[in-house]
Each structure stands twice: as structure tokens, then as C-alpha cells.
Amino acid sequence: MLGQPDYNIADLFSQLGLANDEASIEKFIKEHKLDNSERLIDAKFWTDKQRAFLREEWERDAVWIEVIDELNALLHDPDIS
Incomplete structure (x- = not known):
């Protein structure tokens, strides 16, 4: 979208209050x-605040949606280690 910020996975991790360096992201995804059958926004490891952010952005199809989709795919992909 024109004029919309272009977020990446490190930005999302930062927004969620998580360490956002490459090693920390890889470790989080692996663990x-x-x-x-489990939806990203229903995962038990999120805090209430993190879950609320993800749910709100997902439902609004907001500027974060592409990177949230990316995280969703990474956490569901059995071939990513």
C-alpha cells in the first residue's frame, strides 16, 4: 500500500515485546x-496483550497483516527448523 509502513518480522517481534535479533527470532520459531489445528492468535504462549494485538490486527486486516501471516506460516511449517 502506498504510504503504509513496510513491517518485517523483526518489527513484529519488537511490537510484541520480544527480542527481535535474528538468533532470538529463529529460537522463538523453533520452540x-x-x-x-491451532490458530496463531489462540496459541497459549502469548500474553493477553500480545494476543489482543495480534487478534485486532488480524481482524482489521491492518498494516501488520502481511508479517503476521508470515509468522503464522513459520510457526506452522514443519520443515522450518
Whole structure:
């Protein structure tokens, strides 16, 4: 979108209050895999605040949606280690 910020996975981790360096992101993804029936926004490892942010942005299809989709895919992909 024109004029919209272009967020990346490190930006999302920062927004969620998580360490956002490459090693920390890789570790988080490796340690927080979701099975195919579990929705990203329902994962038990989120705090209430993190879950609320993800849910709100997901439902609004807001500027964060592309990077949230990316995280969702990474946490559900069994081939990513």
C-alpha cells in the first residue's frame, strides 16, 4: 500500500515485546511450533496483550497483516527448523 509502513518480522517481534535479533527470532520459531489445528492468535504462549494485538490486527486486516501471516506460516511449517 502506498504510504503504509513496510513491517518485517523483526518489527513484529519488537511490537510484541520480544527480542527481535535474528538468533532470538529463529529460537522463538523453533520452540513455538503450532499444529495445523491451532490458530496463531489462540496459541497459549502469548500474553493477553500480545494476543489482543495480534487478534485486532488480524481482524482489521491492518498494516501488520502481511508479517503476521508470515509468522503464522513459520510457526506452522514443519520443515522450518
